[in-house]
Amino acid sequence: MISREELYTLVWAGPGKAAAAHLGVSDSYLCRVCTALDVPRPGRGWWVLRAAGTAPPPPPLPPARPGLPSHWRKGGQGLPPIKPFYRRDIWSFPPRDGSHPLVHIARVIFGRAGDGRDRKHLSTRSLNAIDLTISAEMLESALSFANGLFNAFEARGHTVRIEPRSGFIRPALENWSRPPDRTSHIPLALWSPVAPTIATISGVPVGLAILEISKEVEMRYMGNGKFDRASSTRLVDGITWTEWQRAPAGRLKLVAYSPHHPAPWRREWIEARRNSLGRMAQAIVGELEAEAPTLPHAGYFLRRPGGGPVV
Template identity: 55%
Template sequence: MAGVASPPPPLPPAKPGFPRVWKKATVSSTPIKPIYRHLRQLKDSADEVGHGKHWLVRQSEGIFRAAKPDADGTHLVARNNNAADLTCSEEVLESALSLANALFNSFENRGHSVQTAGGSAFIRPTLNNLAKPILHTERIPMKLWVPRAPTVAMVLDVPIGLAIIEINEEVMMRYVGYGKFARASDVKSVNGITWTEWQRIPSGRFKVIAYSPYFRAPWQQEWIETRRNSLIRTVDSIVEQLESAAPALPQANLSHRVQ
């Protein structure tokens, strides 16, 4: 009819990670920000997805090989938003990258993208590198590297943060001179002044941590290695568990709306 506007065309389907519902903001609300607006999306060709080296692992390799150890020498510190969330010592970097590659490819094989989320609305909570409660080293502060951009898998449109962290264990260490310590059980004798003390040192074993990247919806789950390199054989099971749990996770509702 003349003078009557045509109905507006339907909106395209919402992309994963973008809000699907909006409510008028109050004065104190923050403006709406698409969750994945600033994600770095470096895609492999279709025939490479889920096979070979995941693009995020390739991207992270050079970053971590150039990274320097923290002040305690327990883990590498990457100063780059594009690095995957790995916390490990230099000695086991290859194992950490292999575990990340297997895990990320397992997600991709089941249709779930894995990306770094710099500049998004996601947060990366403070995590620890322990497998059991501290008994002897309470005096030592926990000062782990925290990535500037969390690593996030989109599982059935639900964001799940991912971190791979080398476990530190409490060990009785003996001072052997020149500013160095060794496991007390391995030291037979020392010339000069010596003493023993409990320290937390890298164990070579890892844990995979899945968490909610929303401050308002805390949630976390861990898978811990009891033997070195055992987690890499369970990545498919980890992904299947997260896939089954995703619709009921605390962040599931927040991923579909912005209050």
């Protein structure tokens, strides 16, 4: 495994092919690793200019930015995949506009996503998708909240990462503000991520999931497989009926949970009105900071040097 600082030293110590051979990768892949870790590297012709004594000095290594990988290992086991951080259709360069990198990637992933099994929420099988159960109409509101929340965690020294192949679990979650009444017999068919989104708070991992709340709505069959609200004044030709269905309510719920089996802990924050959760980001981080050392799974991670799950 190599850190950003070690990679920076390596690529400025000798030509790229030598550095790539040292890591056991190709020159082009080394460039991708540098891009993913936000490590500047010599441009074309720099080593020729250096031999002539006219090369400009190496640029300094910029400070690590929230959400970007800080280490790389060939094969990537136990580390976030670097592919999304060098894919050209997502990055021309890592975001410097205040967007958290995971949110920057999520905007692309969910912008291309289709409907899930419930035909109400977006669904993707991307390894790099944050835990977001959301309708297309509420996508931007959810991303805005995620951006504020993730940046609030990072500003206080707590990393937020997607953790594939890490040993962490993501339990089944519901998106109700209160238990359903008329649709309780219908099984949940919510999308769930391939990998959990984890905030590490003073060494204690906490899973984070953002879900759009569902509500029960009486719908009338309008023909051609389509439904409309039963309260609609539209006339229906032919056979019709009404039934209760679930529909996105346009409000968000944040669920924080234990990602370590078998510690059953969960905490929820629910919007009373649309976009009200975003104003609570700093307070939520503060509450989790205070609670993290007392969580059921905290002792396991705090006893281990450097923390981290069993894999």
